[in-house]
Amino acid sequence: MGKHIEILRKEISKYLNNDNIYFHYKGRVSLYAILKAMGVGSGDEVIIPAYTCVVVPNPIIYLGARPVYVEISEKTLTMDIEQLEKKISSKTKVIICQNTYGLSGNIEEIISLAKKYNLFTIEDCTHGFGGLYKGRPNGSYCDAAFYSMQWNKPFSSGVGGFMTVKNESLNEKISELEKEKTEPGFMTKLNLRLLFFTKRYLLNNTTYWIMVKTYRWLSKNNLVTGSSSGGEISDAIMPEGFFMNYSEVQAKEGCRNIKKLPELLRLRKSNALKYTEFLKNHNKRFVAEDLFENHSFLKYPLFVKDRELFFEHGRKHKIELGDWFNSPIHPVQDEFEKWFMIPEDFPVANEASKHVVNIPTDIKNAEKLLSFIEKYIDEII
Ligand SMILES: Cc1ncc(COP(=O)(O)O)c(C=O)c1O
Missing domain, CATH: 3.90.1150.10 (Aspartate Aminotransferase, domain 1)
Structure with a gap:
């Protein structure tokens, strides 16, 4: 475990009151690890909100399972609790609830439905790290939660993700999966350094729109480390090297930013x-x-x-x-x-x-x- 990753873990755990934290290259990789540890596979269904990012259904499909969407509420833009129960079937294994734009909604009701049907719950806290739900940190209610450190997220390490696990029955499988992560290579790290430089020195009000456009084009064409590679948006097929670890380069940036x-x-x-x-x-x-x-x-x-x-x-x-x-x-x-x-x-x-x-x-x-x-x-x- 690198020095900065260890420092970052301590900083994060202060917010979550939990130091059972596992890091990954991106939040979506953490989601994949959680689903895999829950045993999600062929024939299973995973319930998710119908207002999300494609990288959420992707790992479900990578594992051979099927995403089942639930309509959102007009008021909260999170899952409409009235619609949720109708979507639960004998194939449902997991419900994922999401902190949309930072708002967590109906977590307790979702958990009680999950208990009734004996389902796992995951909280997608990629927008909600640092926020609270009824006085407790986002991510503290479900069996597991995952977070993002992509550059537009609550605090950034360029790209990056981590997860916390509350349900102890998952720990053994998660630890086994930790050994399967590949390490980011030289080019990936170089790309990240370039991204930090650009963000720090070249991005401002005047350059914002042109930079956003250029960055999206480059990442769509897999020329920079972007939010999503072209393949993740055009197909639900797992990209090569997807199950990747977090690196010291990212953690160093994360340590700077979490302070703010x-x-x-x-x-x-x-x-x-x-x-x-x-x-x-x-x-x-x-x-x-x-x-x-x-x-x-x-x-x-x-x-x-x-x-x-x-x-x-x-x-x-x-x-x-x-x-x-x-x-x-x-x-x-x-x-x-x-x-x-x-x-x-x-x-x-x-x-x-x-x-x-x-x-x-x-x-x-x-x-x-x-x-x-x-x-x-x-x-x-
Ligand atoms: C709702 C939601 N879930 C998951 C993710 C995935 O996070 P990451 O980019 O760190 O993989 C994102 C953003 O990309 C998101 O908006």
Whole structure:
């Protein structure tokens, strides 16, 4: 175990009150390890929200199982608890609940349903590290939880993932799997260093849009270490070298960034409150205050009429805006059947994926963003 990984483990465990932490190259790799340890395989079904990233159904399919989607609630954008029970079948093995944009919803109800049907539960905390659900850290309720340290996540190590395990019956299998991880090679680490350099010295308000576009193009074509390789978006086939370990290069970056997290969490919540106030005053759709307790606001979901037009205005005014999730299984735009998904069956998720823009919550000058929104408010929202 490298020095920085050990330091990072200690830092993370302070947030989670749990030092049973396993690191992987990305969050999706941690998810794969958890599913495998739970014995998920051919003929099994795994329930997931119909508003997620394609890298969530992917590991399920890699293991020969099938993702079963559940509609989301309009208010929370997390799984609609009313719809969940109907999706449980004799083949269901696991339910994955998700901290969408930092919000965890209905965790206790999901766990009690899982108990009733004798199912495993996993919490997808990739958006929610550092946040709480009913006073306890996100990830402390389910059998296991996984987290992401990709560069837009609560704290970043470029890319990276880790998992925690609560259900002790999984530990032996997880430890066995640890021995199967491959190590990141020289080129992978070089790529990561390049990514850190670019982010630190070249990314700013002026370069944001062009950098995002360039980065996405390069990663789609597998030319840089990106969020997802082209193959992960075009097919549900496990890429070569997928089951990879975390590295010291990543952990060093993670150690720098986790220190900023307490301040960032405060900033995110206070900006979110400003956004909610603003939208309420303009009679627009807003994130309700009763959700704030369980929301760490990695992003703030803003519903707009025409996303493309809004992005165009954003580019013109050099305003950072995010486009997750632009499809029920972001960023897939066609051939949904490869992931057993029929977008039309999930009207709420489908609608959200066409109209939500994620506005940043980690900015010092939220007023600038709000005056930009105000300028176009009736045309856009
Ligand atoms: C909801 C959700 N789950 C899982 C992941 C996977 O995290 P990672 O990129 O670290 O594999 C992401 C983001 O990529 C995500 O948005």
